[in-house]
Amino acid sequence: xxxxxxxxxxxxxxxxxxxxxxxxxxxxxxxxxxxxxxxxxxxxxxxxxxxxxxxxxxxxxxxxxxxxxxxxxxxxxxxxxxxxxxxxxxxxxxxxxxxxxxxxxxxxxxxxxxxxxxxxxxxxxxxxxxxxxxxxxxxxxxxxxxxxxxxxxxxxxxxxxxxxxxxxxxxxxxxxxxxxxxxxxxxxxxxxxxxxxx
Numbered sequence: 001x002x003x004x005x006x007x008x009x010x011x012x013x014x015x016x017x018x019x020x021x022x023x024x025x026x027x028x029x030x031x032x033x034x035x036x037x038x039x040x041x042x043x044x045x046x047x048x049x050x051x052x053x054x055x056x057x058x059x060x061x062x063x064x065x066x067x068x069x070x071x072x073x074x075x076x077x078x079x080x081x082x083x084x085x086x087x088x089x090x091x092x093x094x095x096x097x098x099x100x101x102x103x104x105x106x107x108x109x110x111x112x113x114x115x116x117x118x119x120x121x122x123x124x125x126x127x128x129x130x131x132x133x134x135x136x137x138x139x140x141x142x143x144x145x146x147x148x149x150x151x152x153x154x155x156x157x158x159x160x161x162x163x164x165x166x167x168x169x170x171x172x173x174x175x176x177x178x179x180x181x182x183x184x185x186x187x188x189x190x191x192x193x194x195x196x197x198x
Contacts, residue, residue: 012039015041015042018061019044019045019052019055019061019064020066021045021052021065021067022070023048027067028045031065047070048071049071049076063092063130064080064092066094067095068104068108069098077113078111080093081148092130093113093115094116094126095116097118099118109151110151112147114149
């Protein structure tokens with residue numbers, strides 16, 4: 001994102017290009033006013049997935065806020081993540097919808113959205129999620145069935161009993177002990193501060 005954090009953890013939206021994809025002009029007006037309040041000067045608007053596609057093909061954007069329930073909304077996010085449009089394919093995408101059903105949240109996540117917010121939203125909630133996305137350093141993942149930010153928030157490897165799917169996964173299989181267990185006094189001696197003579 002072209003937006004940067006200052007030393008106090010605030011975002012400078014002045015040079016950011018924000019794409020708002022909303023079918024309702026009223027909802028788009030509300031979102032745009034929120035971003036203007038944040039200091040954004042470059043808000044682009046689209047009312048359909050096709051319009052949004054045309055915009056991201058023509059110019060770079062720093063953040064996309066989309067109601068994925070518009071016709072083709074989820075497909076737009078999937079298309080963007082699988083496109084070769086750099087840097088837009090990696091731009092943060094925040095899905096904003098009145099439908100907060102688990103199925104819709106999972107569909108947004110699986111299409112490649114960075115975050116999901118349920119309407120009605122407050123400026124504070126939106127700003128909090130944008131701050132999280134700006135600080136987020138999850139890698140961009142491309143596989144046969146998914147493209148987008150890594151959906152894992154913790155990097156502890158796959159669940160027990162599930163084989164690793166990524167080269168960076170931690171192996172959860174432990175081998176048999178090759179030496180006898182340490183006694184409690186041996187463990188205590190490792191944790192006890194000791195004087196060292198030089």
